[in-house]
Every structure is written in C-alpha cells, then in structure tokens.
Amino acid sequence: MWERKGLGVIAKESISEIAQQVIHRSPSIIFGSVVLAGWLMALLSWLVVSSNETSSRIFGICMIATTIGFAGLHHSTVGNIEVLAGLIFINDISESTYTIFHSTALFGNAFGGVIFVAPLKYRSCAANL
Template identity: 35%
Template structure:
C-alpha cells in the first residue's frame, strides 16, 4: 500500500513536473520536430503524395473565401477591417491543412530538413520528400483553382474582377521582389512548424496558425502553394498569362525554401543545440538509429 507520505511526494512531483511543462524548452521542441520530420521522411511515396494532394486541395479554401469576401458589398467598412477579414479568410485554408495534419511543402522545408542537419537522414531522402509533397501540393492547388473559378463565377458568389485582383496582387512585381517576399513567407511557415510543436492544446494551435498565416496574407507575402491557387484563379479566368504564373511559382518557391531552411531550420537547430541539447535525453538519436525506423515501415 502507498503511504500518505508517499502519496504526498508523488503529488508534489507531479505538480513540479506540470510547472516545468508550462512552456516547452527549445531542446524538447527540437526533439519533437526531428521525430516528426523522420515520420515524413520514412513514409511511403504514395502516402506522401496523397497527403500532399489533400493539403493542396484544402489550402484552396483560403483564397476562395478571400474572393467571396472581396465580392461581397462592404461599403462603409474601414479598409484595415476589410484587410483583416480577408487575411482571416486566407488563414482558414491553412487551419484545415495544419489541424488535418496534411503534408504542406513550406512546412517540410523545416520539418524534413532538421533530421538531415542532425545526421539522421540523407539529402536524397529529403529531396524525395520535397519533390513528392511539392508536386502533389501544386496538383491539388491547381485542381481546386479550376473548381473555384467555375463554381464561383457560375453561382455569382465571386466577381471575375476580384479573381484578377487577387492574382495580380502576387504577379505584378519584379522577380527579386517575389523572391524576397517568398523568403519572409517561408520564414513564417517554418516558424509556424516550430510554434505548432510548442503549442500545448488545439486552441493555442488554432490561434498560432491564424496569427502566422494571417500575417502572410495581411502583408501580401507570396506563399508558393496558396499563391498557386491565387494566381491560377487569374489564369483560369483569363486575366493572367501562364508565363506570369511560372515566374511567380519559381521565385516564390525558391524564397520559401530559403526562408524555411536558413532562417528557421539552421538557426533554430543551432540555437537549441548550443542551449544544451542532448539527443539521448530527448529521445533523439543520430545516424545509427535510422535502421530501426526503416524496419518499422
């Protein structure tokens, strides 16, 4: 039987543990990020593709709802308030993706990169994840954009001029502007992945996703996947030429990769490692552990 003293000691230990867990340390977040990255790296190609296709489709609801909001009468509504509504509509697509745990390319620029930096995965494995998730995201985004243009214009809930406005809001810039904006968007998405691991419940995760992705929308930063939906709305409605889409996609993708890998993966990893990161204590091994992960598949 457990004595009163033993029980009191257990309660005190549990209370102390709870207090320590109010905020996760950078080391524990890094450990979780590496393990999550390994899950993605060890998934089958078909599983990754379907997850990426789902993310590409789901994220399209954000730009579509942006078009719906902008098409509605909003006389007397202050411009900053309208911008906030549009940004919130944009965030909905990301909420569907993040809470639904689908594979989004701009998250993988951080998640899938960390195990490589830590020595538990190869660049070849990273390239496979990036290629499969990216291509499936683009396919899903393109499919959704086509459906949205037909549905929106036929039901008259979206005005064609709004589709053009949304698309040109991303394409009417020089390549280096799209690149720099893409770096910031990729930086924010990598930060979102890190903050999502720090979140302790669904409500806080929801708030984090809304803040980060709403910032991307409010600042009109180019996100390669959500932006694909936005620009293709213009292409499919005949207001944007295909060459403009290719230019946007190329430079926004490069910028997103730089932002996610350099400003989040490398910096956050270095910060956590120099803060006393111990692989064994955080249940994160190195290259020698990779065999068991593959055997489980």
Template identity: 30%
Template sequence: MAETRSQARACRSMSRHSTIESASAEVPDPDASGPLTPEEREEVEQHAHLRPLAIYEVVRREGAEELARAGLSLWWSGVAAGLSIGLSIASEGALHSLLPDVPWRPLVESTGYTVGFLIVILARQQLFTEVTLTAVLPVLAKPTRGGFRALMRNWGVVLAANMLGTALFAGMLAIPDLLPPFVTEGALAVSRHMAELTPGQAFGRAILSGWMMALLVWLLPLAEAARIWVIALVAYLIALFELPHVVSGAVEVFLLLYRGEVAAGPALFGFLLPFLVGNVIGGSALFALLAYGQVREEMEAR
C-alpha cells in the same frame, strides 16, 4: 617526449573538465524546487513550458513519420491540401468584394486568408511549406543518402500534389457562374494585386513567408488549445503583409493564367519559381538550420 605530450594533454583535459564543472555549479538547478509539496511540484511541471530541445524533438518525430509515409498517401493528402488552401483565396476575395474600398479594408479581408490554412493544418493535410521544416529536421539530425532521397521524394510528391489541387480549385473559380460573381471577381482582384510584384520582390517576400510558416510549425507543440488562434494569427499576418506563399499563390497564378491575364512563362518564372525558392530558403535553409543550431549542443551532450 611522447610521455610528456600525453601528460600535457591529460592536464588540459582535466582543466577543461574542472572548468565545465565549475560553470555547471554556478547554473541554478531547474529541479531545485524549494519547499514545495509533491502536489505543488506536479502542478509546476504541468505548467512548465517545453524546452527548445523538446519542441525540436516533437517536430523532428513528425518529420520522420512524414518521410516514412507511402507515396500514394502523401499524394492524395497533398491534393486535398491544394484544394483546401484555395478557400483562402476565395474567402479573401469574397471579403474584398463585399467591403467598401477604404484604407482599412485589408485589415478585415485578410481574415479570409486564414480559412484554408486552418482547414489544412487542423485536418493534417500535406502542405509543402510545412514539409520544408518538419521533413528537413530528421535529415539534419542524421544526414544520410537514404534520408536525403526520402526528403526529395517527399518534397516532390507533396509539391506536385499541391500544385494539382490548386490548379483544380483555380479552374473552378474561373468557370463563369459556378460561384457567385462577387467571389470570383474578388479572387481575381486579390490575384491581380499579387501579380504586381516583381520577381525580386516576390522572392524576398517569399523568404519571410517561408520563415513564418516554419515558425508556425515550431509554435504548434506549445499552442495546445490555442492552436486555432496561432494558425489564424500567422496566416493573417502573411496576408496582411502581402507575403507570397507558393501554394496559395499558385491558386492566384493559375486563376490569372486561365483568364488569360498572364502568360505561362511569366506565371512560372516570374511568380511560382520565386515563391517556391523563397519559401524553401525561409522554411528550410534559414529556420530549420536555426532550429537545429539552438539544440545541437544539448543533443550532443546526451
């Protein structure tokens, strides 16, 4: 009886193997280049797009490097990112003040929002919504207690540092006459508009914002010389669609808090917490899992 079961399992295994081979035979060979010269093949390779597995590996390695960074380095890089992202709100506010109050004003003022993101990403400063994707992928690939602890440490340090940087920048905006009035008043106007969101709206929109930031991280390995335009496009759409971002949104919340236009409780639970949870869900639980899911079988096959 045991021998019969063993033979049956062997037959099923051979059947599956032959089915896989048959299916593989029907798939065109990507290396079957046809009658091309070696120079032409090399040119094709140079222009070929990265496969999803290659993009995944680029982002995963960056995440592994971030998890291994010293806490102090993460901290100061995160503070710098919080300060730099404040330029998005200041620039958007300046354009808001200087442009006429017409229906097309958001189309132009949203370009100011791209400034801080361009600085942060090109300078490789630590932005929490980037970490939510890059640092998660290595843990998904090899889930261990040590990896999870490193992820929580990375998230905690970067988020706290970002919040400090945004609080400092918002403090500078709130100081009377430190910056031209049109900058401060414009930033306040933009911040007040954000404060009109209900917690439910803030949470729902933050999910989409987190997903778009993770999408940006996924696109950057392909962008090459077009990195500036890819960053600017994604940041511009986040501003135009009025999607909350926990770090840039913190500048707005702190500015309203300093000016006494919002209390501490609503600032934390009505805005910052929904922004944070929504961004994490969109950037990690949604996009990172989808990114891992589309390459998992290829990884296991290796």
C-alpha cells in the same frame, strides 16, 4: 483553346484584379516577400510542435496566418491559387508568367524556411544532446 466557363459565383474581373495584384511586383520583391512568408511558416511549424496545449497551437496558427495575410506577403500555396485562377479564367496571365511566379514563390519559401529556421532547430536539438 476550350471555352472557359465558371459557376458565376465570382466575376472574372474580380479574379483578374486579385491575380494582377499578386503578380504586379518585380520577381525580386516577390522573392523577398516569399522568403519572409516561408520563414514565418517554418517558425509556425516549430511553434506548433513545441506547444503543449491545443489553444496555444490555434493561437499561433492564427497569429502567423494573420500576419502573412495583413502584411500582403506572397506565399507559394495561396499565391498559386490566385494566379492559377487568373491563368484559367482570364487571358491577361500567360503560362510563363504563372511559371515564373510559382517557381519564385517555391524557391523563396524553401529558402526562407530552410536557411533561417533550420539552423535554429538544429541548435535547439544539439543543445539537448
């Protein structure tokens, strides 16, 4: 394989710590975490669309993003960046580990968004007809 060089901005040990922190849980815990994060993000899209003012949209985005970050929830986008960096720059993470994490995160986010928020949106639209 090719030699992996970086810009030297972040130490490889830091990348390793961040990536290991994301994937050190069992797939069932990761799935539950991404379901909750997917639910929050889908709820956020609903809140942003229903808001009239820009300030309330910004507040909603900050509130949901902060909740996901401080709660340590897994998300397919952020987790992908962290684990992919670990895959590229360190040898502790295999391609199969990355694939398992990313597929779990994608399915969990989709499940959380579709199963929990879509019925609420449907009911809201059906009530207005």
